[in-house]
Amino acid sequence: MRLVLLTLLMALFIASPVHAFMLEEGGEEVTKTIEDYIEDFVDVPEGGVNWKVFGTTKEIEAQTVGPEGYDYIYSKPEFAPQVVEMDGKEIKIKGYMFPLESEEAQKKFLLGPFPASCPFRYHVGPPLVIEVNAENNPVNFDYEPVTIQGTLELVHDDPEFSTFYRLHEAAKVD
Helix, strand or coil: CHHHHHHHHHHHHHHCCCHHHCCCCCCCCCCCCHHHHHHHCCCCCCCCCCHHHHCCCEEEEEEEECCCCCEEEEEEEECCHHHHCCCCCEEEEEEEEEECCCCCEECEEEEECCCCCCCCCCCCCHHHCEEEECCCCCEECCCCCEEEEEEEEECCCCCCCCCCEEEEEEEEEC
């Protein structure tokens, strides 16, 4: 009797739809992207660029052979027209610093829309990271978002670091 009951329960369980694991067509849930969370962390400074613009850059896998003969797989950018328009122009953007030096005054650092969560790696892809060169105006490291201004360079191919953008002659602005 127990075996019959157990078999019947299993048959009902397998035959019935499990709504908790099914998505219904026409549902109103929208899949969010990482760009949808940017405004939860940083705002756009007056006259500045929104990180979502940089998020329009597509990341394409590329491959090359290094000087040692090893294969390298890295990311190359495919810039959207609105990003290409900013190449060589002065921009202002607000973000979180990811230090590359051990000094408080950073001459070269990464900037992104989210706080660093790991001391070894910034956990977003190259479309949302800017390499900042502030050689003439070092920026003191801060855990809070900072507004940086400088001249944007689009990097079309960087097999070593997969850098998509550099900000030259950068300085912190209030």
